[in-house]
Structure formats: C-alpha cells, structure tokens
Amino acid sequence: xxxxxxxxxxxxxxxxxxxxxxxxxxxxxxxxxxxxxxxxxxxxxxxxxxxxxxxxxxxxxxxxxxxxxxxxxxxxxxxxxxxxxxxxxxxxxxxxxxxxxxxxxxxxxxxxxxxxxxxxxxxxxxxxxxxxxxxxxxxxxxxxxxxxxxxxxxxxxxxxxxxxxxxxxxxxxxxxxxxxxxxxxxxxxxxxxxxxxxxxxxxxxxxxxxxxxxxxxxxxxxxxxxxxxxxxxxxxxxxxxxxxxxxxxxxxxxxxxxxxxxxxxxxxxxxxxxxxxxxxxxxxxxxxxxxxxxxxxxxxxxxxxxxxxxxxxxxxxxxxxxxxxxxxxxxxxxxxxxxxxxxxxxxxxxxxxxxx
Amino acid sequence: xxxxxxxxxxxxxxxxxxxxxxxxxxxxxxxxxxxxxxxxxxxxxxxxxxxxxxxxxxxxxxxxxxxxxxxxxxxxxxxxxxxxxxxxxxxxxxxxxxxxxxxxxxxxxxxxxxxxxxxxxxxxxxxxxxxxxxxxxxxxxxxxxxxxxxxxxxxxxxxxxxxxxxxxxxxxxxxxxxxxxxxxxxxxxxxxxxxxxxxxxxxxxxxxxxxxxxxxxxxxxxxxxxxxxxxxxxxxxxxxxxxxxxxxxx
Numbered sequence: 001x002x003x004x005x006x007x008x009x010x011x012x013x014x015x016x017x018x019x020x021x022x023x024x025x026x027x028x029x030x031x032x033x034x035x036x037x038x039x040x041x042x043x044x045x046x047x048x049x050x051x052x053x054x055x056x057x058x059x060x061x062x063x064x065x066x067x068x069x070x071x072x073x074x075x076x077x078x079x080x081x082x083x084x085x086x087x088x089x090x091x092x093x094x095x096x097x098x099x100x101x102x103x104x105x106x107x108x109x110x111x112x113x114x115x116x117x118x119x120x121x122x123x124x125x126x127x128x129x130x131x132x133x134x135x136x137x138x139x140x141x142x143x144x145x146x147x148x149x150x151x152x153x154x155x156x157x158x159x160x161x162x163x164x165x166x167x168x169x170x171x172x173x174x175x176x177x178x179x180x181x182x183x184x185x186x187x188x189x190x191x192x193x194x195x196x197x198x199x200x201x202x203x204x205x206x207x208x209x210x211x212x213x214x215x216x217x218x219x220x221x222x223x224x225x226x227x228x229x230x231x232x233x234x235x236x237x238x239x240x241x242x243x244x245x246x247x248x249x250x251x252x253x254x255x256x257x258x259x260x261x262x263x264x265x266x267x268x269x270x271x272x273x274x275x276x277x278x279x280x281x282x283x284x285x286x287x288x289x290x291x292x293x294x295x296x297x298x299x300x301x302x303x304x305x306x307x308x309x310x311x312x313x314x315x316x317x318x319x320x321x322x323x324x325x326x327x328x329x330x331x332x333x334x335x336x337x338x339x340x341x342x343x344x345x346x347x348x349x350x351x352x353x354x355x356x
Numbered sequence: 357x358x359x360x361x362x363x364x365x366x367x368x369x370x371x372x373x374x375x376x377x378x379x380x381x382x383x384x385x386x387x388x389x390x391x392x393x394x395x396x397x398x399x400x401x402x403x404x405x406x407x408x409x410x411x412x413x414x415x416x417x418x419x420x421x422x423x424x425x426x427x428x429x430x431x432x433x434x435x436x437x438x439x440x441x442x443x444x445x446x447x448x449x450x451x452x453x454x455x456x457x458x459x460x461x462x463x464x465x466x467x468x469x470x471x472x473x474x475x476x477x478x479x480x481x482x483x484x485x486x487x488x489x490x491x492x493x494x495x496x497x498x499x500x501x502x503x504x505x506x507x508x509x510x511x512x513x514x515x516x517x518x519x520x521x522x523x524x525x526x527x528x529x530x531x532x533x534x535x536x537x538x539x540x541x542x543x544x545x546x547x548x549x550x551x552x553x554x555x556x557x558x559x560x561x562x563x564x565x566x567x568x569x570x571x572x573x574x575x576x577x578x579x580x581x582x583x584x585x586x587x588x589x590x591x592x593x594x595x596x597x598x599x600x601x602x603x604x605x606x
Contacts, residue, residue, distance in 0.1 A: 175439030183437065183457035184368035191371075238366050276365070277415045279392055279547065304498040 013138065016145040017088040025084070028151035029144075033083060041079070041136070045072055048132050052125040057118045063109055067126065074101060075133050079140055086144035095134050102130035162321060177268075184238050199237045206230035210264070217326055218257040221288070225249060228267050228286065235271050242282050243275055249288030253295050256349065259322035265315045266299040266345045274303025274343050295349045302342040306335070323347070358384040358474065359405035363396035363422065364435065365414045369456050373409060373435060376458055381467045393417025397425055398546040401562035401598060405430060407470055409454070412436040416550050424488040428479035429598060431470050442491055451484055500553040504532060506539035513539055518556070521570045521586065522593060523548060525563035560584060561596045574603035 020029060049068050056064050078094045106126045110119040181203055188196035209227040213219055225247065232245045267286060275282030285300045312320065316333070323331045330350045338344035360377065364370035370389055377386060384407070388399035394416030400408065408430050410419035417425075420442060423432045434453040436443065443453060452466050472478075504515040515534050524531045525545035532539055541548065545563060558568045566584065573585045574595065582595040582603065595603065 176437045179437035179439070179456055180366070180369070183372065184366060186457045187368040187372035187375075191375075193368075238368070240367055242365075276413065279394070279415050307498055 013088055013091060013142075015088070015142040016086070016149065019085070019087050019089070020145075020148060024148070024152060027155065029084070029086075029148040033080075041076075044132075044136070045075070048129055052129050055125040055128070056121055057115075060109075060113070060118065060122055064122065064125065067105055067109060068129065070105065071102070071129060071133060074098065075136070079137065082137055082141055083144060086141045086148065091137060091141045094137055098133060098137070099130065102126060102133075162325070181234055181238065195237055199234060202230045202233045202237070206234060210261070213260040216260060219260040220254070221249070221256045221258050221263070222254040224258055224260065224263050225254065225286075228264050231264060231267060232271075232284070239276070239282070242278065242280055243271070243284070244282070245284040245286070247286045249286070249297075250290060253288045253290055253297075256295055256351075258349070259319070259326045262319045262323065262347060263297060263299070265319050266297075266347065269313075269315060269345070270299050270301040270303070270343060274301035274305075278303055290351065293351055295351055297347040297349075299345045299347075300338045300342060302338070302340075305337050305342050319347075323349075358407060359387045359403060360384050360407045360409065361388045361390065361396065361399055361403065361405040361430075362386060362409040362435075363390040363393065363399075363414060363419065364411040365392050366411075367391075369411070369435070369458075373458055376460060376463050377409070377467075380460065380463045393419065393422050394546045394550050396422050397549070398562065400426060400430070401596070404598070406474060407431045407433070409433050409435050412440055412442050416547065418492070420488055420491045424485070424492050427485060431473055432480065433466055433470070451480075498551070501551045504541060506532060506541050508539050515539065517552065518567075520557075520567055521589070522564060522566040523557075524593075558599075558602060560599045560602065561594050564593050566593055 049072075052068065053061065053064065075098070078098060082090055082094055106123050109126070110122055113119045113122065181199070185196060185199055185203070187193075188199065206227060209223060209230065213223070213227065229247060232243075232247075236243045236245065263286070267284065270284055271282075275284060281302070283302045286297070287300070288295065288297045290296070312335075316335070320333050323333055327349050332346075332348045334346040334348070336344055336346075358381070360381075362370065362373050362377070364373065370391070374386055374389055377384070387403040387405055388396075390396035390399050393414040396408070396410060396414070396419075397417055400422070408422070408426060410422055410432060412419040412434055413436070414422075419434055419436075423434070426432060432451065434442075434451065435456060435458065436453065437456045452469060454462060454466060501517055504517060504520070506513045506515055515532060515536075519536070520532055520534045522533050523541075523545055524533070526540065528544055530541040530543060530545045530548055532541055545565065549559060549565060552565065556567055556569070557565050559565045566586075570586050570589075571584050572587045574582055575585060575592075576582050580597060582600050583592040584595060585592055
C-alpha cells in the first residue's frame with residue numbers, strides 16, 4: 001500500500017498550477033479589475049498602513065511613510081502583473097520577489113537606527129505589512145483563477161448544449177422519417193409502381209441538401225426552401241390526398257441567411273403534429289414576406305391547433321436558440337393558433353442583421 | 357381460420373404488409389385493412405379478428421389506443437418505423453413489434469410466435485395492458501368536444517355534449533339523443549368516438565355510445581345478450597359481447 005504523503009506545494013498554494021493558455025485568457029480573462037475591486041484593495045492597504053504607523057515609533061514616521069508608499073507602488077504593479085497570470089508559478093515568483101525586496105527595505109531602514117527597541121518595532125511593522133501583502137497576492141490569484149475557470153466552464157457547457165441540441169434535432173428528424181419513406185419506396189419498387197422513381201429522386205435531393213446543412217452556421221433561404229419542398233413532396237407521396245401544400249415566398253427573401261433547418265423544423269412540426277393526426281384534407285402553407293425592417297416566414301396548418309400543456313420540443317427549442325445566437329435578440333419565433341383553427345408558427349428576422 | 361386486421365395510415369406500407377402476410381401466413385385471412393385508428397377500432401368490433409397488426413402513429417386513434425381498447429380480446433403486433441419512442445417501453449418483450457420496412461424473415465418469426473400463442477390461447481398480460489394505458493395517456497390529444505352542431509331543418513342546433521344521453525350510428529350519420537330531443541350529426545360515430553370524453557361517454561356497442569350518468573341498469577337477457585335501461589326513458593340500448601365486461605358487478 002502506498003502511503004499518502006504531504007504535498008508541500010498544495011500546502012502553500014492549493015489553487016490552479018497549470019497556466020491558462022493565451023486563448024483561454026482571451027475568452028474568459030480579458031477583463032480589467034473592476035473599480036470595486038480596486039477600492040477594496042485601496043481601503044485594505046490604508047488600514048494596514050494605519051496599523052503599521054501605530055506600531056512604529058513616532059520618530060520614524062517619515063521613513064516608514066516612504067517605505068509604505070514604496071510597498072504600495074510595488075504591490076500594485078505586482079498585483080497587476082498577477083492579474084494576467086493567475087496560477088502557481090507567477091505567484092511564487094511574486095511572493096519571493098516582494099519578500100526579498102521587503103527584507104532589503106527593512107535592512108536599509110534599520111541600519112542607521114541606534115535604538116534596539118525602535119529597530120525591532122520598525123522591523124516588526126514592516127514584516128507585518130509584507131505578510132499581509134503576500135497573503136493579498138495569494139488571495140488575488142486564487143480568486144482570479146476560480147473566476148476564469150468558472151467562465152470557461154460556463155462557456156463549454158453552453159457550447160455543448162447548443163451542439164447537443166443540433167445533433168439531437170438532426171437525429172430526431174432522420175430515422176423515423178427515413179425508414180417510413182424507405183418502406184413506401186421498397187413497396188413501390190417491388191410492385192413496379194410509377195410513384196417509386198419520383199419519390200426516390202425527392203429523397204436523394206432532400207438528403208443531399210440536409211445532411212451537410214447543419215455544418216454551417218447559416219444557410220441561404222433558397223437552399224432551405226428547396227429542402228422543405230422536397231420534404232413536402234416526400235410526405236405528399238406517402239400520405240396521398242391527405243396532404244396539400246403551398247409555398248409562397250417573395251423572391252428577394254430567398255437570398256436571406258437563416259440558421260439551417262429552421263423552416264424545415266417548423267414544416268416538419270406542422271406535418272407530424274398537425275396533419276398526420278388529421279383523417280383527411282390536411283393543408284399546409286409556407287409564406288414569406290418582408291416589410292422595411294423585418295422578414296416574416298409563416299407556417300400555417302389546418303390541424304387540431306395548439307393544445308393545452310403544449311411546450312417546445314427539442315426541435316423548436318433548438319430553432320429558438322440558434323435564431324437568437326445567429327440573428328440577434330430582435331429575431332423571434334412565435335407559436336399559436338391560426339385564424340380559423342390550426343397551428344401557426346411565425347419566424348421573424350431583422351433584415352439588416354441577417355443580410356450581414 | 358385465423359382472421360387478421362391490419363391498420364396503417366400510409367398506403368404503401370399497408371399494402372406491403374398485406375402482401376407479405378399473404379405469403380407468410382397463407383392459411384390466415386386479412387379481413388380488414390384500415391387506414392386510420394378510428395376505422396381500425398370499428399373494423400375490430402365488426403369482424404372480431406384474432407390478430408391485429410397496428411401502426412403506432414395513426415390519425416383518429418393511435419395504434420396504442422386501439423390496442424388498449426382491444427385489451428386481451430386479440431393478439432396485437434405493433435408495426436412502426438425505427439425511432440419510435442413507444443418502442444422503448446416494449447423492449448422487455450412484453451409485446452411483439454415489427455419494424456418498417458417489414459422483413460420477410462422477421463414477419464415469419466412473428467407469425468410463428470402468434471400461432472403458438474393462439475394455440476395456447478395466451479392472452480395479453482395485465483401488466484402489458486397497464487403499460488398500454490400509460491402510453492396512451494402520454495399522447496397529446498385535443499380537448500374533448502364541448503358543443504356539437506346539428507342541423508335540424510333550417511336551424512343549426514348547438515348541443516352541449518354533457519347534455520347528451522346517447523349517440524347511435526345511423527349509416528353514415530350519427531343520431532344524437534339529448535335532453536331536448538334528438539338530431540342527426542354528419543360525423544360518423546367511429547370518428548365522433550375519438551373526440552368525446554372517455555370518462556363520461558362509454559361505448560357499449562359498435563354503434564352505440566352512452567353517457568354513463570344516464571344508465572339506470574344493465575340487464576342480462578341470456579348468456580350472450582345484455583341491454584341497458586336508461587333513467588327516465590323507455591328505450592333500451594344493446595351491449596355487445598366485447599363491452600359486457602364493463603358491467604360485471606362488484
């Protein structure tokens with residue numbers, strides 16, 4: 001059995017040992033100390049200075065003041081230096097450096113003081129000041145490292161959530177839809193039905209368009225709409241007379257940039273929840289219009305409409321999140337009842353931001 | 357001869373299953389191929405088949421809803437595409453299922469199992485039925501109809517569903533009998549069934565749904581026949597065999 005040994009380095013400093021990379025510092029540690037933090041440091045130093053003055057003989061006030069000012073200047077610049085290097089090695093260097101400097105300072109100040117008691121009280125006051133300064137560095141590095149690590153962790157979690165949602169959304173779309181389509185296709189191939197060839201064409205075009213789509217942060221509405229149209233053609237082949245659809249999008253809107261899969265998710269939602277549950281006469285309308293500042297896409301179905309207790313699924317939640325990330329806070333996704341029953345989803349994009 | 361019901365809302369997979377079943381189980385007969393859940397349930401009551409192949413996602417009633425209604429009256433096999441969440445619940449082998457596109461070998465296997473279960477007259481276990489009940493409750497469905505619209509002569513009558521005493525199928529229409537009289541609805545009974553509050557309205561016959569608050573007594577006529585007497589009304593309503601279990605006494 002191995003004996004646990006005392007880790008001396010941990011005893012001195014239990015915080016982060018590994019330096020942050022330049023990239024990590026740029027992402028999570030680019031901020032300067034806040035005014036509150038500076039005020040806090042200033043007040044602490046003033047209190048220390050006051051205590052040191054009380055401890056020292058009154059004959060040495062001038063010298064001590066000079067020494068304290070020197071310590072303050074050194075302390076501030078070292079703290080600033082540590083602010084950008086909050087890990088073990090710079091802290092060690094800073095502490096040794098300041099300790100050595102303070103020792104020299106004490107030696108220099110007490111050399112010409114004749115009275116032994118005076119000498120001792122000056123030395124004591126200065127060592128106390130130095131000890132407090134060194135603990136200050138220690139606390140600063142510990143706190144600053146924790147702050148940056150916390151921010152990095154938060155960023156990583158956020159990125160992971162977005163990535164996971166994206167992957168989930170694609171995965172959720174694929175298998176059920178794909179195998180159902182293949183089932184129809186297989187049957188029509190076996191029975192030499194004329195519907196097989198156009199269905200296969202539509203499926204190939206759909207897959208070719210959608211699979212690489214999610215690799216890009218934005219796609220042209222033109223490409224997204226092409227995928228949507230293929231999807232609807234496939235569903236129409238499968239559902240027969242139960243599904244009719246129209247796509248009416250103003251030509252200039254087709255040049256807009258959208259988060260990939262946004263319109264497809266809305267259309268898919270309308271088909272799966274709105275129209276597949278209808279016995280007959282399912283209708284879907286995708287309309288895109290623009291005014292001076294906003295482009296509006298609407299997906300309207302004539303299914304059962306919004307239901308009690310309904311909430312965003314993974315797909316819609318994902319669209320909402322990517323919309324905010326790529327088109328800014330003035331972009332919106334609104335869900336609700338369509339006039340005359342059914343469901344209506346409205347995607348609104350600011351025209352300036354999305355054209356950029 | 358074993359009678360089979362199949363149900364799928366899409367034409368191609370329905371026909372494919374029909375063709376595959378004819379090959380895999382030549383001595384059985386497909387008596388109905390329904391295109392939605394409501395039709396599937398109606399066809400079940402009409403033909404009383406011993407085996408049902410049900411697609412899970414269907415309009416009207418889901419495959420799970422239909423299976424729950426069938427209970428232990430027939431062997432049920434679900435047919436669905438990969439990626440259906442309901443399948444996770446059946447991984448323990450409580451219920452057989454086929455994945456679309458249906459493979460002939462897998463279907464042959466399922467048929468063999470069905471033959472064995474039919475020969476041994478094994479019924480669906482109570483735990484499986486509880487599971488179906490649970491799954492059926494998870495499905496989002498629109499709120500039940502609150503008001504019915506029936507045209508009588510020139511007027512359109514608005515009838516509150518909680519005032520209805522019973523519904524009776526009248527070929528393609530449904531006759532509704534309520535406190536204020538009776539009227540004809542254009543919706544067939546099997547479709548209306550999916551829009552009513554199940555707690556209030558009990559189906560007691562393929563062509564009769566009754567508001568259970570108006571039932572005064574269930575009268576057993578002989579071994580197979582039963583009818584209902586209603587409160588403050590003279591007519592009686594038939595209860596078919598499948599629904600007699602609703603009135604088995606305490």
